[in-house]
Amino acid sequence: MATLEDTLTTKRTPLYHLHQANQPNATGWQHLGGYAIKAGQDETQVEPTTVAPACGLTDLSALARVGLRGKKAATILSEKHYQLPAAPNQALRQEDGSLVAKLSASEYLLLGSFADDGERISRDELAWQAAERAHRLPDAYLLPRQDTHAWLALTGSHASDVMAKLCGVDLSPKAFAPGHVAQTSVARANAIIINASQADLSCLYLLVDSASACYFWPILLDAMQEFEGKELNIMALRHHHPA
Template sequence: MSDTVLRDFSDRPRIGFKGADTSRWLSQQGLRFGDASNRAYPQPDGSLLVRLSPGEFLLLEAGDTGAVVRLQAAWSWEAEAGLCFPVPRRDSHAWFHLEGARVPEVFATLCGVDLRLHRFADHSVAQTSVARLNAIVIRDGDGFHLLADSASAEYLQACLSDALAA
């Protein structure tokens, strides 16, 4: 029996923002992050702010903190957001979470990036291919968040389940 668990977090809140002024606007909203891209930055409420590039971010809400709703309410065309635009990641990306000792081994069968814990540091982000789908992989402690095209969610879940069963 495997101690590795696959969960579908697709019903959880998430949102993206992109544009040249996004880092300034998110900072004004109280989010904390560094300059490095392809990094995840834990927030005080337990959410995870992922910096995908200098001007593109993804917020994964932990539980029901209201962080996504708060950001949606704060952004508007009239606000001082400048060149910062919402990206509805909940509509476009399925969200899975894998946790357990075999996760790096499972990913090794589906992905070309070495996600072993001693190679892929905590809060690292890989924008890569998983099961031939464009994907975002985020290490969060001993677990991994995986986001990919929502239209292919059933296919991806089946691939992950098959790899877990092997």
């Protein structure tokens, strides 16, 4: 498998250095969406049955994401065949595995799928950027979520227990079902939380200010300790995401 040097890219995710420092001699680096990501010590570790502990934290920041807001946002998304949630603070899993969250009456957040490494969202974003430059995207405004936000996934049955140590919103499965979205304060900083659980995998997505990602990561790990939480690499999680 590739070494870090092999995968040097022009792009960096917010936690790139933190992962590198935690795993200086890792051989398991590979590309995802043009970013170098930590894939694991070696391939044999990527065993679907063993890699999902009761409590795991994964950095998904290399996957594509973008925001779209404005009077025409819904129309534009529908034209691109996105299924839209009915009300604000809801999220809808798309057929291809990507996710669309509605954050206000006219704001949407699109999260890329494992299935195509976020390719669909990246492609659409590029097209919208071109349209915006050519003034062909009236009443809709792109939000650069890929750069403003880091994307973390907290998995396992203890996800809401971990969050209860950091967040004043009840995120237990009964109160915060799959498809629910909470824009709230986590460890005194802003975050968007999405219940992205599917099949048998409980999963909370956390979108946090990319500049605060280095603040959040160790705090989450600390809160996970009592549940024997572990860092999971993105490839391991991928196995659990049927998409």
